[in-house]
Amino acid sequence: MRRKWYKNLLRRRLVVAVLLLVQVLALLGLIQSGVRRYAFLAPTLGIISAIAVLYIISRQDTAGYKLTWSILILVFPVFGGLLYLLYRLQSGTGNFSAILEKTRQYFTLPGHALEEAVRTMPDYSTQLTALQSFSGFPVYDRTKTEYFPGGEAKHAALLEDLEKAQKYIFMEYFIVQEGQMWDSVLEILAKKAAQGVEVRFLYDDMGCFLLLPPKYRRFLEEKGIRCRVFNPFRPFLLAVQNNRDHRKIAVIDGKVAYTGGVNLADEYINRVERFGHWRDAAIRLEGAAAWSMTVMFLEMWSLCTRGEEDFARFYPYKNTPCLTESDGFVQPYADTPLDRDHVGERTYMQMITGAKKYLYISTPYLIIDDSMLSALITAAQSGVDVRILTPEKWDKRLVHLTTRSYYQALCRGGVRIYEYTGGFNHAKTFVADDAVATVGTVNLDFRSLYLHFECGVKLYRTGSVQDIKKDFLYTISHSREITAGELKQNAFVRTVQSVLRLFAPLM
Secondary structure, eight states: HHHHHHHHHHHHHHHHHHHHHHHHHHHHHHHHHHHHTTTHHHHHHHHHHHHHHHHHSSSSSSHHHHHHHHHHHHHSSTTTTHHHHHHHHHHOOOHHHHHHHHOOOGTTTTOOOOHHHHHOGGGHHHHHHHHIITOOOOBBEEEEEEEEHHHHHHHHHHHHHHOOOEEEEEEEEEEOOOTHHHHHHHHHHHHHTTTOOEEEEEETTTTTTTOOOOOOOOHHHHTTTTEEEEEEOSSSSGGGGGGGGGOEEEEETTEEEEEESBSGGGGGGTTTOSEEEEOOOEEEEEETHHHHHHHHHHHHHHHHHOOOGGGGGTTTTTTOOOOOOOOSSEEEEEEEETTTTOHHHHHHHHHHOOOSEEEEEEOOOOOOOOHHHHHHHHHHTTTTTEEEEESSSOOHHHHHHHHHHHHHHHHTTOEEEEEEEEEEEEEEEEEETTTTEEESSBBBBBIIISSBEEEEEEEEEEEEHHHHHHHHHHHHHHHHHEOGGGGOOOHHHHHHHHHHHHHHGGG
16 A cells, blocks of 8 residues: 555656746746847846846845855846746745744743843853843743653653643654654554544645655544644745745643654664664753743644634643753744744854853754854864764765865864764754753754754753763764865865855755
């Protein structure tokens, strides 16, 4: 049966790809035909392209985006400006800003611990305050954290927590694939739904492009699971197809929550091998901060359903206070491509510029703009022990080549680069100075930083900060440090990498 639906799905996706190609060719053919027929059309399109470049330069976008689009338009002035207009003049993925305005108040239902955190950790007052006062994500105490250095441990703990659910289960994932991992989760979700627990499931359509059967939403709803598909993929040239839901969130009764890099597919628990051993990271929250992840899920659910949601109905501490013992301070955060507040990027930049002794970074991809590149080098040259872990085995060849194009400048600037030799490193973690860390879904690439819906958890002096550090140091002891001698490339490779760097914002 699976082979049959997969072949049908593959045919359907192939049809979609062909339709997209036909649209591109038709657009180019229409422009060329018009240029030959009407003498005024080419100069008009050239003027449009010039105006588009001026508009791009004036926008508050990253320098990388401005440069890439400007070069594309200037190299192809006849249709470059028109392509950019087609890209820009499209409606977003719903009126998310209106949802955020209505729901930000719910993050502070458990109160917040900003004043206490600032008093306890004055060196991190700007980081704490920026996330809460500007971006709207409170800092909490009364929360216990647990770090998982791999999908297997996270999966086992998640199954135990799902079994304990009494009122609701909310899950939001980028990738879902039938197999041992997802089947074990689905079995519990269906059982809990039959027991009267409210179960909601949200998955991204692009992330599951070739992984789930057609009409899978209906299949889940027949089991009593309320399901939504984020931003369904359509065979049209729409820029909003870039805005994917890359988050991984699981919430149980608003009291326990998970996030991190681990999706719901068997490679994440090493039941199947794609690129060797799959290294990942996840964080479990128990207590007040789990409510923050609940609100994040409900915001995305409201975006998908375009309906009103009674957020307060799900607050778990209306009648009894949260008595969880504090484990430092915890600050969950989310990021959306539909505003100009790049929360993920700012969180990373503040950790880079705020590090005093060491900064350890784990990321599957390393495609960054000049400001972050400069910040990393400045930190290293200021005496901070900056180390970055990336994978030796790659899942996307061009992306991996682009990642390696940054090595020479970083190593020359004093940053130490390691490649995980055991398989694929998918963990997204930062840890600095035995005091602060973050675990989440945000990769160090343009898609995660600017185009995707993402989330993470900032940790201040929790026990898990030390666990993240220990995991990083253990992993690099089983990794290969990149030396200056390895970075000498031939002219052809350097040229290819330079071109890839130029178009990195569009990857």
